[in-house]
Amino acid sequence: MNRPQGPEQGLRAVVGSALCVAATWASLLALGGLVVGRRWFVVACVAVLLVGAAAAAARALTRVWWAPTAVGAAVAAVGVALRYGAPPGRPQFLPDPGAFRRAWALAREGVAVVNDSFVPMPDVRPGEMLVVVGAIGVLLLVDLAVLGLRVPAVAGLALLALWVPAIVLGFPAGAAPVFWTGVVYLALLAFGAAPQHAHAGRRRRIATTGAGAGLLATVALVAGPPLMDVPGWASVRLPQLGAAPVGPLELSDQLDLRESLGARSAQEVLRYRVTDPTAGPDEAAEGGADDTGPVPTASASGPAARAVDARLVGPFRAFTLASFDGRTWDRVEPEELREWDRSLLLSSDPEVAGTVPDAAAGTLAEVDVVVGTLGERRLPVSTHPRTVQVPGVWGWDAERDEVVGEDATDADLAYSMLVQVPELTADELRAAPVGRPRDADLYTAVPETEHREDVERVVAEITAEAQTPYAQAMALQGWFRSATNFAYDTRVPPARTSDAVWDFLESRRGYCVQFATAMTVMARMLDIPARVGVGFLPGERAEDGTYVVTGRLAHAWPELYFEGQGWVRFEPTPASQTGAPPAWADPFTGVQAPSTIPEEFAGGRATPGPAAGATAPAAPAPATQDEGVPWQAVALTVALGVLVLGGAATLLVMSRRGRRALATTPEHAWSTLRRELARLDVEWSDATTPRGALHDVQRTLVLRTESTLDGAALTAFERLVAAVEGSRYAPAPPAVDPAELDGWVATVRGRVAELVGDRPPAGAGARSARGRS
Structure with missing residues (x-):
C-alpha cells in the first residue's frame, strides 16, 4: 500500500x-x-x-x-x-x-x-x-x-x-x-x-479550539434543560431499568424475558398519603408520622382508625399485558376508552364497576397521589376497586381496567383515589370457579414452543394434589416462592432454547418478570385466564407519614381471573424482594409467630390485615448522633456473638466428624460427593443439573488425566444421579438404602482420587465447571 x-x-x-x-x-x-x-x-x-x-x-x-x-x-x-x-x-x-x-x-x-x-x-x-x-x-x-x-x-x-x-x-x-x-x-x-x-499554524489551532469549546459550552447550557424535559428522553423501561436518568421515567409495555435487570433508578416517581375517610378530625390529627407502631385499619364493623396502612391499597398498577410469544410480552391497545363518573368505582369485576363506594363491602382508604419524575400515559392506580379524580383528559379501558390519558403524566400532577379494599379471603376463592373474561381465548393462549410439553409436565407435577383453581394457583405460587427452588437474580443467563419459560425453570434464577411470566403461562396451561400486571410496589414510608415510590420499586406480577371476583393478584416473586403476598394468597394468614421472634426472622411477613398487599421494607429511622448505647446492650451483644461463634464452631466440628454418617438421603449423598470431589479440584456450579455435573466431571478428568469414569464408578455415579433426580422431581421419590448411598459416594470418590492422584490441575480442566455461575 x-x-x-x-x-x-x-x-x-x-x-x-x-x-x-x-x-x-x-x-x-x-x-x-x-x-x-x-x-x-x-x-x-x-x-x-x-x-x-x-x-x-x-x-x-x-x-x-x-x-x-x-x-x-x-x-x-x-x-x-x-x-x-x-x-x-x-x-x-x-x-x-x-x-x-x-x-x-x-x-x-x-x-x-x-x-x-x-x-x-x-x-x-x-x-x-x-x-x-x-x-x-x-x-x-x-x-x-x-x-x-x-x-x-x-x-x-x-x-x-x-x-x-x-x-x-x-x-x-x-x-x-x-x-x-x-x-x-x-x-x-x-x-x-x-x-x-x-x-x-499554532495561532490558528488555538483560535479554532477556543471557538469550538465555547460553542459546545453554549449549546450545552442552552439546549440541555429543554432536552431533559422532553418526554421519554431518559425513559426507564422494564426490564432494563436505567441508572439515575435525568428525565421522566416510563414503564416499558414490551417485556423481553431474555433481558437482565439493569441498575434501577432511585428517582421518586410517586408520593402519596393514605388516610381513613371515616375517621373524625381529631383522630386524623392524632395519626401521622409519629405513629411507628402497627397501623390499624378501618372496617365497617369496627371503630374508625387514625390512619390506613399503605399495604391495604396494594401495588399501583399502570397496565397489563396479555399477548406472549414465548419470549416477549406485547401490549394490546384498547379498542375504545370510556368516560366515567368520577364518583363511582372502577373495577375489573363487572358487578362492582360503576357502583358507589360502600364501607360495608370492604375497607375504604383515601389515597392522595402527587406524581414525581413519571412520564406515563397509563395512570398508576390501585389494583382494588377505586374512584379516580384526576385533572385532564383521561379515559377508562374497561376490558383491562386501566386509566389512559391523551398525554403523559408530568411532575406535580395530583390525583386522588377512594379505594374500596375487599375483605377477600382464601375461603371465598376456594369456592370460586374460574371466570371467563371478555377475550378469554387471549388470556388462556399458550405459545407453541419446543418445550411446551415439558412445562406442562412440570405444571401437572406441582398441581397434582390441587383440587380447585385456587389451590392450583397457590401451589404454583408456593413453588416459585420457595427459596429451595428458585433464587432472585437480576442477571438473566443466556438463552439456551427458544422457550424463555423453560430456560427460567432450568436455570431457577430470575427477577419479577420471569416469576410473573412463568406463573401466568403455567396458569393458562390449567385453563385459568391469566395476565401480567406492571406497575410499582407500595413504597417506603417517609418521616412525614407519606409513602415514597421510586423507580427501584417497578414490578410485575400475575393476575388470575375468578368468577365473581374479577382479576385477582398473586405474588410468586420471593418475599426478599416483594414482602408478603396479599392476604388471600398468603398461606400464613392468621398464623402468629411467637412474640420472641422478630418480624424479619418470621419469613419476612408482617402481621396481615384484612387485605395486606406486598410492600418493600420500610427504611430504618436515622439514629441521632447524641444517642448513647447502654453498656448492657454492648455486653449482651458480645455475649451473643461469643455464643454464636462457639455454636458455629461446635457444629462445624460435629459436621466434619459425622460427614460419612449424614448421607441418609440422596441430597445428602450428593452434597457429600460434591464436597469430596471439590477437595480434588473437580467441581461444578450450583446451576448445573445432576446429569450436567456428571458430564462436567468426565470432561474435567479427560482434560487432566486423559481418562474417564467407567465400570463400577460410572455405574455408581449414574445411580446417584438417578436417585437425586427422583428425590427432586418424582411425585413419590423412591427410597434408597443409606448404605447404598455411602457406597456410591465412596466408589466415585475413590476412582476420581485414583485417576487424579497428586497431579496439579491443568488450567483447562480443573476450573472448567467453575465457569458456570
Whole structure:
C-alpha cells in the first residue's frame, strides 16, 4: 500500500504507541460488568503493554508499515503459548508444538465456559485467555490504523469490539469506561490531526479550539434543560431499568424475558398519603408520622382508625399485558376508552364497576397521589376497586381496567383515589370457579414452543394434589416462592432454547418478570385466564407519614381471573424482594409467630390485615448522633456473638466428624460427593443439573488425566444421579438404602482420587465447571 507520508516515526511514534495502549486499556473497562474479579484485567493490561512495546521497538527499526503489526502478533503468539500452553506444574521458556496445542485446547474450553456461564462469569483461566487474546487483537488493529496506515478515526471500530459483548448482553460497565475511552479516542484523533511540525499554524489551532469549546459550552447550557424535559428522553423501561436518568421515567409495555435487570433508578416517581375517610378530625390529627407502631385499619364493623396502612391499597398498577410469544410480552391497545363518573368505582369485576363506594363491602382508604419524575400515559392506580379524580383528559379501558390519558403524566400532577379494599379471603376463592373474561381465548393462549410439553409436565407435577383453581394457583405460587427452588437474580443467563419459560425453570434464577411470566403461562396451561400486571410496589414510608415510590420499586406480577371476583393478584416473586403476598394468597394468614421472634426472622411477613398487599421494607429511622448505647446492650451483644461463634464452631466440628454418617438421603449423598470431589479440584456450579455435573466431571478428568469414569464408578455415579433426580422431581421419590448411598459416594470418590492422584490441575480442566455461575 503506497502512502506518501509513510508510517509514524521517532518521538511521535512513541507517543502514538502509548495512546494506542491507553485506548485499549480504557476499552477493556467495558468488560467489567461481564467478568468478576480483577486478575483478568491486570493480566490483559500487562499483555497489551508488552505487545505494544514490541510493536514500538519494531517501528523504530523499520519503515515498513505492516512490520510492527507482524512483530507484535508474533510476540503475542509466543507469549500466549508460554502462559496458557505450558505443561501443568512447570514453567516453559520456549514454545513447542505441544504448547500451542494446549493453548488451543484451553481456548476451546474458554469458549465453552463463556457459552455455559451466567453473567457475570467468574475470573477463570480459560476465560482470561480469551480476554487477553481479544485485547491484544484490538491493540494491534488500533496500532495499525493510527501509526501504520495513519487513519486514526478507523481505530474507533476496533475499540468498539470490546464494547459489543456488554452492549449485546445488556450489562454496561458504567460511565467511567465510556468517559476514558472517549477521552483517549479523542486524543488519538488529535494526534492524527496534529501536523508533523508542532509550531505550524499554532495561532490558528488555538483560535479554532477556543471557538469550538465555547460553542459546545453554549449549546450545552442552552439546549440541555429543554432536552431533559422532553418526554421519554431518559425513559426507564422494564426490564432494563436505567441508572439515575435525568428525565421522566416510563414503564416499558414490551417485556423481553431474555433481558437482565439493569441498575434501577432511585428517582421518586410517586408520593402519596393514605388516610381513613371515616375517621373524625381529631383522630386524623392524632395519626401521622409519629405513629411507628402497627397501623390499624378501618372496617365497617369496627371503630374508625387514625390512619390506613399503605399495604391495604396494594401495588399501583399502570397496565397489563396479555399477548406472549414465548419470549416477549406485547401490549394490546384498547379498542375504545370510556368516560366515567368520577364518583363511582372502577373495577375489573363487572358487578362492582360503576357502583358507589360502600364501607360495608370492604375497607375504604383515601389515597392522595402527587406524581414525581413519571412520564406515563397509563395512570398508576390501585389494583382494588377505586374512584379516580384526576385533572385532564383521561379515559377508562374497561376490558383491562386501566386509566389512559391523551398525554403523559408530568411532575406535580395530583390525583386522588377512594379505594374500596375487599375483605377477600382464601375461603371465598376456594369456592370460586374460574371466570371467563371478555377475550378469554387471549388470556388462556399458550405459545407453541419446543418445550411446551415439558412445562406442562412440570405444571401437572406441582398441581397434582390441587383440587380447585385456587389451590392450583397457590401451589404454583408456593413453588416459585420457595427459596429451595428458585433464587432472585437480576442477571438473566443466556438463552439456551427458544422457550424463555423453560430456560427460567432450568436455570431457577430470575427477577419479577420471569416469576410473573412463568406463573401466568403455567396458569393458562390449567385453563385459568391469566395476565401480567406492571406497575410499582407500595413504597417506603417517609418521616412525614407519606409513602415514597421510586423507580427501584417497578414490578410485575400475575393476575388470575375468578368468577365473581374479577382479576385477582398473586405474588410468586420471593418475599426478599416483594414482602408478603396479599392476604388471600398468603398461606400464613392468621398464623402468629411467637412474640420472641422478630418480624424479619418470621419469613419476612408482617402481621396481615384484612387485605395486606406486598410492600418493600420500610427504611430504618436515622439514629441521632447524641444517642448513647447502654453498656448492657454492648455486653449482651458480645455475649451473643461469643455464643454464636462457639455454636458455629461446635457444629462445624460435629459436621466434619459425622460427614460419612449424614448421607441418609440422596441430597445428602450428593452434597457429600460434591464436597469430596471439590477437595480434588473437580467441581461444578450450583446451576448445573445432576446429569450436567456428571458430564462436567468426565470432561474435567479427560482434560487432566486423559481418562474417564467407567465400570463400577460410572455405574455408581449414574445411580446417584438417578436417585437425586427422583428425590427432586418424582411425585413419590423412591427410597434408597443409606448404605447404598455411602457406597456410591465412596466408589466415585475413590476412582476420581485414583485417576487424579497428586497431579496439579491443568488450567483447562480443573476450573472448567467453575465457569458456570
